[in-house]
Amino acid sequence: xxxxxxxCFLAVAEERHFGRGAERLHLTTSPVSRMVRDLEREVGAAxxxxxxxxxxxxxxxxxxxxxxxxxxxxxxxxxxxxxxVVAEARSVLRIGSTHLTAPELVDAVAECAERAHPDREVxxxxxxxxxxGVMLELGSLDLAVDYLPLSRPGLTCRPLxxxxxGVAMRADDPLAGRGSLTMAxxxxxxxxxxxxxxVPLSVTRVRKQMEERGARDVRFYPVPDVVRLAEHVRRTGxxxxxxxxxxxxxxxxxxxxxxxxxxxxDGPELQLGVAWRADRAGDDVLAAVLAEVxxxxxxxxxxx
Numbered sequence: 001x002x003x004x005x006x007x008c009f010l011a012v013a014e015e016r017h018f019g020r021g022a023e024r025l026h027l028t029t030s031p032v033s034r035m036v037r038d039l040e041r042e043v044g045a046a047x048x049x050x051x052x053x054x055x056x057x058x059x060x061x062x063x064x065x066x067x068x069x070x071x072x073x074x075x076x077x078x079x080x081x082x083x084x085v086v087a088e089a090r091s092v093l094r095i096g097s098t099h100l101t102a103p104e105l106v107d108a109v110a111e112c113a114e115r116a117h118p119d120r121e122v123x124x125x126x127x128x129x130x131x132x133g134v135m136l137e138l139g140s141l142d143l144a145v146d147y148l149p150l151s152r153p154g155l156t157c158r159p160l161x162x163x164x165x166g167v168a169m170r171a172d173d174p175l176a177g178r179g180s181l182t183m184a185x186x187x188x189x190x191x192x193x194x195x196x197x198x199v200p201l202s203v204t205r206v207r208k209q210m211e212e213r214g215a216r217d218v219r220f221y222p223v224p225d226v227v228r229l230a231e232h233v234r235r236t237g238x239x240x241x242x243x244x245x246x247x248x249x250x251x252x253x254x255x256x257x258x259x260x261x262x263x264x265x266d267g268p269e270l271q272l273g274v275a276w277r278a279d280r281a282g283d284d285v286l287a288a289v290l291a292e293v294x295x296x297x298x299x300x301x302x303x304x
Contacts, residue, residue: 001042003075006068008035009047013065016054080140091120093289096132096141100194100224105161105272106145112292113143117285129200136277142286148271151201156281159273159300160293165206166263167191168242168254170234176260183213183266190238192221194229202270206241209268226253234258241268271300 012021012032022032040047047061057065093113097106106124113122127135133152135141144150148157167186169176175185191210195203207218221229221240230253233240242254244263254261274293280286 001039003072005035005039006072008032009039009061010065010068010072012036012048012055013057013061016056018055077138080135080138084139091117093117093120093122093143093285094141095122095124095143095145096127096135097124097145098129098132099126100129100226101145101147102161102272108296109143109145109160109274109293112296113289116288116292132275136275139277142276142280143289144275145272146275147200147202148273148275149201149205150275154278155275156278157273157275158290158293159271160297161272162300163243163270163272164263165241165267165270166244166261167239167267168230168233168259168261169239170237171258171260173237173239173260175239175262178262180263180265183210183215183264186210186239186264187214187216189215190217190219190236191215192219192229192232192238192240194226194240195220195224206268206270210241213266213268230254230256230259273300 008021008025008027008031011024012018015021015024018029018033018036022029025032036047043060043064045060046058047064048055049058095106095110095113110122110124113120125135125141129146132141132144132146133150133155136144136155137152148159150157167175167181175181178185193203193207203220207220210218221232223229229240232238233254240254242261244261274290276286276290
């Protein structure tokens with residue numbers, strides 16, 4: 001058996017469902033089912049009793065789940081632990097972010113780290129949203145720059161920028177000529193939200209704000225690709241939540257003559273900030289970086 005087989009098996013075992021297990025791994029059901037079948041052939045016994053709506057573990061599956069979980073956890077922790085040792089030896093500061101985060105903000109936080117520790121190498125890693133919290137917990141990141149809040153316990157967050165959101169639409173949309181909109185204007189429109197899977201807590205909160213303010217059809221676009229989302233808007237006439245007057249990050253594809261981004265006066269707010277492990281509050285290295293960050297952003301700045 002290999003690690004990927006164990007990962008597929010444990011995801012299905014914990015979810016009690018092949019489809020939900022596959023979603024956790026960002027895979028389709030077919031390869032996950034194949035991995036589990038291969039593992040069952042190697043074990044020589046069924047690991048699940050398959051039902052119409054869920055699966056249950058057999059005795060063999062229960063024993064494998066009990067023994068495999070700590071093995072997989074140890075394997076996942078191995079690389080971050082080795083990286084931490086290497087980073088300490090090289091005096092490296094690691095900052096994590098996502099490809100959807102405004103790159104100017106990430107660069108500015110990295111500059112704060114460089115000012116705080118000119119003798120250290122500052123490395124920026126772009127990862128999926130759900131990976132950032134895990135990497136902070138494991139110590140393979142010192143600081144994360146992301147949309148807040150991060151949905152993991154044991155982290156401390158500080159907002160830096162607060163965005164009032166607008167909506168992007170086709171340039172020939174009936175609403176495109178308006179100087180601004182309200183959520184009431186969007187009540188009968190389909191609004192697409194760009195996000196990753198699983199959906200970050202920050203995006204879930206934005207959707208709740210929109211629904212509370214009158215939007216009735218707010219959907220999560222299934223692919224975290226702003227270019228494909230822009231093409232969907234162009235093709236279907238749906239509208240998308242977007243930053244106003246920000247031509248980078250998750251809005252860049254809409255700064256094109258084919259589209260118009262219109263402010264929404266009572267639109268949802270989205271915060272960008274930094275996060276770190278709460279138990280590192282007394283860490284002198286991190287404290288110096290945070291002091292520079294606080295000096296650069298003494299309070300959360302409103303944008304748009």
